[in-house]
Amino acid sequence: MTKVLVEDKAIVVPGQVLADGMGFLPAGAAYRDNDKIIALQLGMVNISGRLIKLIPLKGLYVPKINDMILGTVEDITMTGWFVDYGGSKYAMLSGRNYGGRDDGRIDDLSTVLNNGDVISAQVFKVIKNNTVDLTMGGPGLRKLTNGRLITVSPPKVPRIIGKQGSMISMIKDATNCRIIVGQNGIIWIYGPDPEMEIVAIETIQKIEELAHTTGLTDLIKEFLEKRVGKKNVQ
Amino acid sequence: MYNERFDGRKSDETRPITAKVGIIPNAKGSAMFKIGNTVAMAAVYGPRILYPKFLKSPDKALLRCNYNMMSFSGSGERVRPGSSRRDREISHITEKALEPVLIVDDFPGSVVDVYIELLQTDAGTRCAGICAASMALAHAGFKMRGLVSAISVGVVGGKLVVDLNNQEEHHEEGHTDCPVGMIARTGEITLLQMDGFATPDQIKKMVESAKKACEQIEEIQRKALLEAYEVAK
Numbered sequence: 001m002t003k004v005l006v007e008d009k010a011i012v013v014p015g016q017v018l019a020d021g022m023g024f025l026p027a028g029a030a031y032r033d034n035d036k037i038i039a040l041q042l043g044m045v046n047i048s049g050r051l052i053k054l055i056p057l058k059g060l061y062v063p064k065i066n067d068m069i070l071g072t073v074e075d076i077t078m079t080g081w082f083v084d085y086g087g088s089k090y091a092m093l094s095g096r097n098y099g100g101r102d103d104g105r106i107d108d109l110s111t112v113l114n115n116g117d118v119i120s121a122q123v124f125k126v127i128k129n130n131t132v133d134l135t136m137g138g139p140g141l142r143k144l145t146n147g148r149l150i151t152v153s154p155p156k157v158p159r160i161i162g163k164q165g166s167m168i169s170m171i172k173d174a175t176n177c178r179i180i181v182g183q184n185g186i187i188w189i190y191g192p193d194p195e196m197e198i199v200a201i202e203t204i205q206k207i208e209e210l211a212h213t214t215g216l217t218d219l220i221k222e223f224l225e226k227r228v229g230k231k232n233v234q
Numbered sequence: 235m236y237n238e239r240f241d242g243r244k245s246d247e248t249r250p251i252t253a254k255v256g257i258i259p260n261a262k263g264s265a266m267f268k269i270g271n272t273v274a275m276a277a278v279y280g281p282r283i284l285y286p287k288f289l290k291s292p293d294k295a296l297l298r299c300n301y302n303m304m305s306f307s308g309s310g311e312r313v314r315p316g317s318s319r320r321d322r323e324i325s326h327i328t329e330k331a332l333e334p335v336l337i338v339d340d341f342p343g344s345v346v347d348v349y350i351e352l353l354q355t356d357a358g359t360r361c362a363g364i365c366a367a368s369m370a371l372a373h374a375g376f377k378m379r380g381l382v383s384a385i386s387v388g389v390v391g392g393k394l395v396v397d398l399n400n401q402e403e404h405h406e407e408g409h410t411d412c413p414v415g416m417i418a419r420t421g422e423i424t425l426l427q428m429d430g431f432a433t434p435d436q437i438k439k440m441v442e443s444a445k446k447a448c449e450q451i452e453e454i455q456r457k458a459l460l461e462a463y464e465v466a467k
Contacts, residue, residue, distance in 0.1 A: 015380025058375030088344030
């Protein structure tokens with residue numbers, strides 16, 4: 001007989017017992033300890049069928065292949081760059097993965113990307129010890145000039161982007177800003193005027209704060225209408 | 235014989251506890267833990283690049299704690315700033331108390347920094363520090379097998395008491411102070427120290443009463459972590 005000890009959509013803390021018995025399977029950040037299912041992280045419970053899934057509310061970015069991330073060039077070596085993407089170590093961007101060129105002829109890599117340059121790049125390869133290899137050979141991957149960067153908690157990135165990018169395109173349309181959201185929680189914002197950039201930042205911070213609630217799209221729409229003064233925020 | 239406690243508490247009663255998370259926006263996770271007049275704050279940074287490099291481990295991140303009493307924190311005399319032998323010992327035992335619950339296999343070769351600052355001290359600082367640090371780690375979103383709760387128990391004037399304050403720690407009829415840290419759900423002990431004398435029977439009783447107190451503390455820690463999200467709702 002399995003007893004579920006938490007409600008659906010409840011917020012739980014590490015070490016909390018979610019269910020007692022063998023009738024359910026743990027998923028996400030939950031694990032099984034003998035016949036109990038235990039939470040491993042601060043998160044929200046999602047019960048569907050016979051699955052108890054724990055979705056982390058806060059957490060750290062774990063790189064996955066094909067993720068688009070933003071980072072800052074921190075160091076230049078003979079063959080590539082080291083990029084700080086907010087992870088536990090620097091990611092490697094090899095010279096040959098820059099712009100998809102297999103070009104050994106660049107004499108000085110600092111003429112291409114210098115220390116402090118911000119780039120958008122794609123995760124090309126991850127090996128077990130969390131070493132990340134990046135590539136810039138994809139559409140839209142480039143060096144970012146102008147604009148400003150903000151950092152949000154990585155688990156909240158899906159909420160900021162929204163279903164099929166609905167949330168982020170709403171912000172883009174309302175504020176006329178260009179926004180790039182990296183999966184690692186670093187966001188680049190560049191707008192026609194600083195005030196609109198600030199509105200975009202405030203909106204994103206509001207989403208981050210309220211990411212675990214329902215009815216977020218309507219709330220953000222209302223917020224944007226109030227701040228931008230436009231009736232047709234979509 | 236020490237029959238009535240200085241502040242009128244029952245022998246198994248802790249001082250009033252308040253806890254809060256998210257007090258330091260710059261940190262990845264942060265917490266405040268107040269027990270009586272002892273106030274501890276903890277901030278978590280990382281996982282980030284580890285220097286010096288020789289401390290690197292190829293299979294997991296290093297947990298590095300720093301315990302510090304603020305210069306104005308004591309009950310009169312200025313605490314000399316900077317690391318002392320006592321600070322280093324407490325930093326070390328805090329690491330050992332938190333390591334068993336923390337799962338940092340995903341970030342090998344990096345470091346998780348935990349800074350514990352004591353704003354005000356009235357005994358039981360290492361326990362308050364551990365409670366705050368474990369909340370801050372959970373708040374930062376680290377994977378943990380449970381929250382670590384800690385409390386000091388002891389024998390004052392021949393009587394077993396929970397959560398000694400500074401006055402009791404200096405009782406003239408002799409005092410034994412035994413900080414206990416544990417995962418309240420499983421009862422696994424992660425910290426056990428003792429100053430003074432106690433019989434084996436007394437030690438057993440002390441650990442038992444510490445478990446009861448830790449269960450209460452864990453509930454307070456849990457509520458504090460949830461509160462951060464209920465306010466936002």
